[in-house]
Amino acid sequence: xxxxxxxxxxxxxxxxxxxxxxxxxxxxxxxxxxxxxxxxxxxxxxxxxxxxxxxxxxxxxxxxxxxxxxxxxxxxxxxxxxxxxxxxxxxxxxxxxxxxxxxxxxxxxxxxxxxxxxxxxxxxxxxxxxxxxxxxxxxxxxxxxxxxxxxxxxxxxxxxxxxxxxxxxxxxxxxxxxxxxxxxxxxxxxxxxxxxxxxxxxxxxxxxxxxxxxxxxxxxxxxxxxxxxxxxxxxxxxxxxxxxxxxxxxxxxxxxxxxxxxxxxxxxxxxxxxxxxxxxxxxxxxxxxxxxxxxxxxxxxxxxxxxxxxxxxxxxxxxxxxxxxxxxxxxxxxxxxxxxxxxxxxxxxxxxxxxxxxxxxxxxxxxxxxxxxxxxxxxxxxxxxxxxxxxxxxxxxxxxxxxxxxxxxxxxxxxxx
Numbered sequence: 001x002x003x004x005x006x007x008x009x010x011x012x013x014x015x016x017x018x019x020x021x022x023x024x025x026x027x028x029x030x031x032x033x034x035x036x037x038x039x040x041x042x043x044x045x046x047x048x049x050x051x052x053x054x055x056x057x058x059x060x061x062x063x064x065x066x067x068x069x070x071x072x073x074x075x076x077x078x079x080x081x082x083x084x085x086x087x088x089x090x091x092x093x094x095x096x097x098x099x100x101x102x103x104x105x106x107x108x109x110x111x112x113x114x115x116x117x118x119x120x121x122x123x124x125x126x127x128x129x130x131x132x133x134x135x136x137x138x139x140x141x142x143x144x145x146x147x148x149x150x151x152x153x154x155x156x157x158x159x160x161x162x163x164x165x166x167x168x169x170x171x172x173x174x175x176x177x178x179x180x181x182x183x184x185x186x187x188x189x190x191x192x193x194x195x196x197x198x199x200x201x202x203x204x205x206x207x208x209x210x211x212x213x214x215x216x217x218x219x220x221x222x223x224x225x226x227x228x229x230x231x232x233x234x235x236x237x238x239x240x241x242x243x244x245x246x247x248x249x250x251x252x253x254x255x256x257x258x259x260x261x262x263x264x265x266x267x268x269x270x271x272x273x274x275x276x277x278x279x280x281x282x283x284x285x286x287x288x289x290x291x292x293x294x295x296x297x298x299x300x301x302x303x304x305x306x307x308x309x310x311x312x313x314x315x316x317x318x319x320x321x322x323x324x325x326x327x328x329x330x331x332x333x334x335x336x337x338x339x340x341x342x343x344x345x346x347x348x349x350x351x352x353x354x355x356x357x358x359x360x361x362x363x364x365x366x367x368x369x370x371x372x373x374x375x376x377x378x379x380x381x382x383x384x385x386x387x388x389x390x391x392x393x394x395x396x397x398x399x400x401x402x403x404x405x406x407x408x409x410x411x412x413x414x415x416x417x
Contacts, residue, residue: 031280032155035360038288039385046293058290071234076290080368083283085233085247087361090275091180092251093268100256101263103174111338112329113174116349119328120175120356121146121182124320128312138309141370143190144380145316147183147362149388150176151284153355156392163403165348167341172352175325183362188245191369200239204249207232211253218259222267225254242369284361291364294381309376313383317363318391322353347405351398357391359384 045054058079063072073081104110124145132138153176157164211228219225229250237243258265329349332338340349367380 030155031151031284034281034285035151035288038285039292039360042289042291042293043296043385047295055293071237079283079286079290080365081237081243082233084287084365085244086275087247087279087283087287088184088244089229089247089251090272090279091184092248093254093272093275095177095181095248096251096254096256097263097268097272098174098177103170104178108339110174110178111332112340113171114178115328115332115338116171116325116353117175117178117182119324119326120148120179120321120353121186121324123324123327124316127320128316131308131312131315135308137373137376138312138371141309141312141367141376141380143183143186143366144363144370144384145313145320145359146179146186147359147366148176148179148321148356149358149360149362150180151280152358152360152388152392153395156355156358156396157352157399159396160400160403164399165341165343165403167344168348168352168399171341171344171349172355175352175356179356180362183366184245184248187242187366187369191366192240192242196240197238200235201241203235204232204239204241204246207235208249208253211250215253215255218255220259220267222271225250225267287361287365291368292381292385294378294385296382307379309379310383313363313380314387317357317359317384317387318354318394321357321359321391322350325353325356326350345402347402348399351395351402354391354395354398357395358388359391360388363388 042054045051058076059074061072062075062078063070098104103113125142128142128145129139132141150173154169154173157169157172207228211225211232214224214228229246232250233243233246236246236249254268254271256263256266256268263269326346326349329338330346333340340346363384364381367377367384371377371380
């Protein structure tokens, strides 16, 4: 017979183990490492004729049928249009949380990351357009270098631990969230999945009205939000707007505060905590496996020089991102619109800006919508993967160097961290 004390000890051991697992799963370096592994597997499987079956898996058709109703898409489209809507839902919740409780709650607090994000979107897009102006086949790819991948960028920064000032961590996190919002707007306005249909848009508005009424009624469950969210996704899918936007629209209707006030225990907090592991360890890895596959053919760079598509993406991410982030941050501070966080220096902003050039998830997503032919899509993927890897290495080295220099010059700051 086991004593009560032994039971408690065993239970405590199990709960402690599960708590450690959950803590591990919520760390950005783990998420980034898994994404990188899936991308490498996808690239490897696309590089050899013997493994062509792997890419063919994602082209298999799958359908949902209920009586006469049916939706049929390839497995890749189910991931990109349906599962990624859940990813966008989580991103929308994070944006809303930051706007209500976090780094974007006031104009003064949000000015610097907003300006930095705007610069980090506008300059890469302009650089891409400069390389591809007048080419109708590649001109539509200007949205590709605008995006920053939160998981990778924050994950790379987290590798340096406490050597990175808190102000820089907050700055890059807020910047990436605003960047995501900008990418979502660009996606909704400029990359529709097909022509718009007014009739289905009316249904989208009707469901959004019901969701807002549900919000105002202080409904405390989640079931109705999920059911209406599924209808919202279907009507958005049929309307011609990319279906993933439904996730963001749904997120905007989720109550952010519990009845007594505060974020903890609210529907938004419960949705967020419930979805993090699913998105980070199922949806994003599946997206990488299904979409990152491209045979690394460096021969395209040897005949006739580097294609303008690759130049636009690479220069946009690797040069345009840090330049845009630093330039508009500097203008914002010098004009009094924003201020640098305490203990943060310009060289740290510049180094963090290089990490902004990691454009994996959203860049690949927009790349899949921007071009018609497989050759252009594959070239875009390869440019994104190679440039993101380069931005990660250079950004990590630069940030480590400037943080080491600042710690040596100001040891009292390191002692306080």
